[in-house]
Structure formats: structure tokens, C-alpha cells
Amino acid sequence: MYKVLGTSHSGNSYKVKLLLSQLQIPHTWQETDILQGATRTPEFLAMNPNGKVPLLQVGPGRYLPESNAILCYLADGSPLWPADRWGRADTLRWMFFEQYSHEPYIAVARFIMKFLPPDHSRRAEVPGLYDRGYKALGVMEQRLSAHPYFVGDAYSIADIALFAYTHVAADGGFALERYPAVTAWIERVAAQPRFIPLETH
Amino acid sequence: MYKVLGTSHSGNSYKVKLLLSQLQIPHTWQETDILQGATRTPEFLAMNPNGKVPLLQVGPGRYLPESNAILCYLADGSPLWPADRWGRADTLRWMFFEQYSHEPYIAVARFIMKFLPPDHSRRAEVPGLYDRGYKALGVMEQRLSAHPYFVGDAYSIADIALFAYTHVAADGGFALERYPAVTAWIERVAAQPRFIPLETH
Structure with missing residues (x-):
């Protein structure tokens, strides 16, 4: 199952949450407080050296940052990303x-x-x-x-x-x-x- | 044939020029001087309302802005953009x-x-x-x-x-x-x- 590290009041994280809802993709959501420095810890930087959410865990040790790249990945094969x-x-x-x-x-x-x-x-x-x-x-x-x-x-x-x-x-x-x-x-x-x-x- | 409107000393335009060279894609290049306001004319804004180069003319009246979107479009089907x-x-x-x-x-x-x-x-x-x-x-x-x-x-x-x-x-x-x-x-x-x-x- 996908895991998302995100900040719910952030628009970039919300993009991912909205798409997951619309495509009814099962996932877990780990709330990550950017204002409290949660993207600056060594643990987080090991997952995304750029220190930003949202971050999609696709598999063990495999992480995808960048909200719009995540949208493309998750929407693949759906009508929300044209195939042509x-x-x-x-x-x-x-x-x-x-x-x-x-x-x-x-x-x-x-x-x-x-x-x-x-x-x-x-x-x-x-x-x-x-x-x-x-x-x-x-x-x-x-x-x-x-x-x-x-x-x-x-x-x-x-x-x-x-x-x-x-x-x-x-x-x-x-x-x-x-x-x-x-x-x-x-x-x-x-x-x-x-x-x-x-x-x- | 593709036509590119670009500024040769701009890195964003250079991305397109380099890819076209590496994939040996025939094209014409229309030098567009951003410092002289060439992307602010009514004619240019009709092609790209955001007023930026590079701009790829894909067909009559069909224009693609955003350097990285152009790279994806031109590299489609080549080894330079993974298919998976x-x-x-x-x-x-x-x-x-x-x-x-x-x-x-x-x-x-x-x-x-x-x-x-x-x-x-x-x-x-x-x-x-x-x-x-x-x-x-x-x-x-x-x-x-x-x-x-x-x-x-x-x-x-x-x-x-x-x-x-x-x-x-x-x-x-x-x-x-x-x-x-x-x-x-x-x-x-x-x-x-x-x-x-x-x-x-």
C-alpha cells in the first residue's frame, strides 16, 4: 500500500490527497509538520534530500518527491492523465x-x-x-x-x-x-x- | 518540420537545442531576443500567453511552451525518456x-x-x-x-x-x-x- 508523507494544510500535499481520493487508491497518510521542522530531520532527508513534502513511498526504500511527479505516477493508466x-x-x-x-x-x-x-x-x-x-x-x-x-x-x-x-x-x-x-x-x-x-x- | 522559438544564450532554450541535436530531429530555429522584448509582442503572446521561450511549434496553430514539457514531447519514444x-x-x-x-x-x-x-x-x-x-x-x-x-x-x-x-x-x-x-x-x-x-x- 502507498504511504504519503504530507502536510494537510499545504496545497502541494493536498494535490496528492485529492487525486488519491478521486482515484480511490488505498494508502496511509503520515502527517508531517513542515512548520515544526519534520522535513529537516536526518530520517526525512534520507528519504528526500531536498527536504520537502509531499513524498510518496512507492515500495521499500523507494520514494518519489515533487507533487506533480507524484500526480503523474499515480494517475498513470487513469483518464486523469491522457495517454497520447x-x-x-x-x-x-x-x-x-x-x-x-x-x-x-x-x-x-x-x-x-x-x-x-x-x-x-x-x-x-x-x-x-x-x-x-x-x-x-x-x-x-x-x-x-x-x-x-x-x-x-x-x-x-x-x-x-x-x-x-x-x-x-x-x-x-x-x-x-x-x-x-x-x-x-x-x-x-x-x-x-x-x-x-x-x-x- | 518543428519550429523552435528560442534564445540561444538561455539555458532553458538550450535544453531544447541540445536534445534536438542529440536525437537528430530536423527543425528550424527562430532566434527570439528576450532582452529586446520579443516575447512581449501581441504576436508572441498569441502563441504563448505566458510570454516565455522556448516555444515549440508542433503544427499549424499548435504551440508547446515550458522547456521541460518540450523535452518530454520530443524525447517520446527515444531512450532519453524511459517508457516505464x-x-x-x-x-x-x-x-x-x-x-x-x-x-x-x-x-x-x-x-x-x-x-x-x-x-x-x-x-x-x-x-x-x-x-x-x-x-x-x-x-x-x-x-x-x-x-x-x-x-x-x-x-x-x-x-x-x-x-x-x-x-x-x-x-x-x-x-x-x-x-x-x-x-x-x-x-x-x-x-x-x-x-x-x-x-x-
């Missing part, structure tokens, strides 16, 4: 977009605003994160104005990857209501079978 | 690592130090980029101390993705000589058949 060459490349295009042009702004703003104290020095970074975060939302809005989902016209792991931090972007101060196509897509994703919400305690 | 489920996931793991934990530090330091004037205000960012850039090099060193390449024991597109900016990390001020396994790997990659160097004019 173009569909796979187009899915990866949006997943790399998410990690490079979206998460570092939208997720980081959320982390600073939601999980650090109001007087923390990192608050100074937030205004600078808005420019590029809004740019990413603009790219998404353009796509979703003409299509219901990111790849072809079907729900896929690209939607899961982008949903994770987009639907809680307001936590970081982003005004999602400016993006009606993104907002409608959030509702479509949340209406998928076996959808589960992000834990926001 | 674990091999693919493990390759993607390193490619997502590259875009999230490596490129934003090592490539950005190079950009600031090599392409901006010495008195540019962004020089102030560089010391902050070293911590996380060196952390990425440490993760690579650990892998390469025990294996010749990143995935299994064979050269793959994960090596191409990580080679692009690692081998010119000194341009940004990184001391690569502290990482003997990385340095030896750079030499192994540069000795691959049909290797071509990054243009560093």
Missing part, C-alpha cells in the same frame, strides 16, 4: 507552468499571510508577489475563458495541480473575483466526483 | 526539482551577473540566491556521488534539464569546484554523442 503524446505534453506544460510561474507567487503569498505572524518580516515580500501571481491568474483566465479545463476539454491532473493553490489564493490577498472564468472553473473542479476539500485549520 | 511508469515518474521528479528548486536560483543569479549591467539594482538579490542554489547543488552532489546520471544509470532528459544551467553556474558566481561529483557529471554529459555547447556570446 500531445495530451501528456500539454498536461505537463500546465504542471510546469504551475510550479514555475504560479506556485512561487500564489502559494508563497498564502504561506506568509496565513501561517506567519502579522508582524513577520516576510510580509514585505507580499506586494512583490502580486504582480507575478496576477499574471499567472491572467494566463489561466485566458485559457478557461475558452475551455472548461486546462487540457483538451476534460478534467485532468493539470486541473488538480492548478486548483490546489488557486482556490485558496484569497488567503494570500489575491482578488479572485476579478477572474470569472477561473472562479467558474473552481466550482467545476469542486463538483468532481469524490472531491475532498483542503484542510484549512 | 517508475522511470518516467523519476525523470519528472528531477525535472520538477530543476524548475522549482534549482533554476530560480542558479539561472537567475547567472542572468543578473552576466546579462545585467554591474550597477543594476538586481545585484542585491544575488547573495540571497546562493543559499538555495547551493542547496540544490548539494542535492545533485548526493545523487551523483552514487550514480553516473539522475535516472537509473543512464543519460536522460533529466540530465539535459539539469545540465543547462548547472554547467554555467560559475557565470552567476557559484563555486562548482566544491562539488566533485557534479563536476565529473558535467564532463560525462559534455562527452555524449552529438553534444553541442551553449552559446555564451
Whole structure:
């Protein structure tokens, strides 16, 4: 059985939890508190030298880090990852977009605003994160104005990857209501079978 | 025939150029000067709303952005992208690592130090980029101390993705000589058949 090491209030970990639910894949979940340094212990670094969750244990001594690589692995053979060459490349295009042009702004703003104290020095970074975060939302809005989902016209792991931090972007101060196509897509994703919400305690 | 829009001195564009050479895939190359705003024109944004190179034209009106998604697409069916489920996931793991934990530090330091004037205000960012850039090099060193390449024991597109900016990390001020396994790997990659160097004019 798969074991996931993850932090339930983290969007990157939530991607994996949502996919496991939607594909009804049996697994165990080991809650790993990044704020308490649980990804910095020698034991954790032996499993993932990069010190990040989520981390999927595929077998004895075999670990897969990187949330989007985990999505690809778990969705293999399911309709959520297209099997054809173009569909796979187009899915990866949006997943790399998410990690490079979206998460570092939208997720980081959320982390600073939601999980650090109001007087923390990192608050100074937030205004600078808005420019590029809004740019990413603009790219998404353009796509979703003409299509219901990111790849072809079907729900896929690209939607899961982008949903994770987009639907809680307001936590970081982003005004999602400016993006009606993104907002409608959030509702479509949340209406998928076996959808589960992000834990926001 | 494929057409690539790319910037020859950019590591992300070079990944595509190197793979096309190694797989001997016929293509045309349209040099696109990011420093002159060529990725910000309405014509370019119609092809890639995210305004970035490299961009692969796969067919009429069909464009694929994101360097690592392009590598996956072009390497499909070749030995450079493993066909088995674990091999693919493990390759993607390193490619997502590259875009999230490596490129934003090592490539950005190079950009600031090599392409901006010495008195540019962004020089102030560089010391902050070293911590996380060196952390990425440490993760690579650990892998390469025990294996010749990143995935299994064979050269793959994960090596191409990580080679692009690692081998010119000194341009940004990184001391690569502290990482003997990385340095030896750079030499192994540069000795691959049909290797071509990054243009560093």
C-alpha cells in the first residue's frame, strides 16, 4: 500500500490527497509538520534530500518527491492523465507552468499571510508577489475563458495541480473575483466526483 | 518540420537545442531576443500567453511552451525518456526539482551577473540566491556521488534539464569546484554523442 508523507494544510500535499481520493487508491497518510521542522530531520532527508513534502513511498526504500511527479505516477493508466503524446505534453506544460510561474507567487503569498505572524518580516515580500501571481491568474483566465479545463476539454491532473493553490489564493490577498472564468472553473473542479476539500485549520 | 522559438544564450532554450541535436530531429530555429522584448509582442503572446521561450511549434496553430514539457514531447519514444511508469515518474521528479528548486536560483543569479549591467539594482538579490542554489547543488552532489546520471544509470532528459544551467553556474558566481561529483557529471554529459555547447556570446 502507498504511504504519503504530507502536510494537510499545504496545497502541494493536498494535490496528492485529492487525486488519491478521486482515484480511490488505498494508502496511509503520515502527517508531517513542515512548520515544526519534520522535513529537516536526518530520517526525512534520507528519504528526500531536498527536504520537502509531499513524498510518496512507492515500495521499500523507494520514494518519489515533487507533487506533480507524484500526480503523474499515480494517475498513470487513469483518464486523469491522457495517454497520447500531445495530451501528456500539454498536461505537463500546465504542471510546469504551475510550479514555475504560479506556485512561487500564489502559494508563497498564502504561506506568509496565513501561517506567519502579522508582524513577520516576510510580509514585505507580499506586494512583490502580486504582480507575478496576477499574471499567472491572467494566463489561466485566458485559457478557461475558452475551455472548461486546462487540457483538451476534460478534467485532468493539470486541473488538480492548478486548483490546489488557486482556490485558496484569497488567503494570500489575491482578488479572485476579478477572474470569472477561473472562479467558474473552481466550482467545476469542486463538483468532481469524490472531491475532498483542503484542510484549512 | 518543428519550429523552435528560442534564445540561444538561455539555458532553458538550450535544453531544447541540445536534445534536438542529440536525437537528430530536423527543425528550424527562430532566434527570439528576450532582452529586446520579443516575447512581449501581441504576436508572441498569441502563441504563448505566458510570454516565455522556448516555444515549440508542433503544427499549424499548435504551440508547446515550458522547456521541460518540450523535452518530454520530443524525447517520446527515444531512450532519453524511459517508457516505464517508475522511470518516467523519476525523470519528472528531477525535472520538477530543476524548475522549482534549482533554476530560480542558479539561472537567475547567472542572468543578473552576466546579462545585467554591474550597477543594476538586481545585484542585491544575488547573495540571497546562493543559499538555495547551493542547496540544490548539494542535492545533485548526493545523487551523483552514487550514480553516473539522475535516472537509473543512464543519460536522460533529466540530465539535459539539469545540465543547462548547472554547467554555467560559475557565470552567476557559484563555486562548482566544491562539488566533485557534479563536476565529473558535467564532463560525462559534455562527452555524449552529438553534444553541442551553449552559446555564451
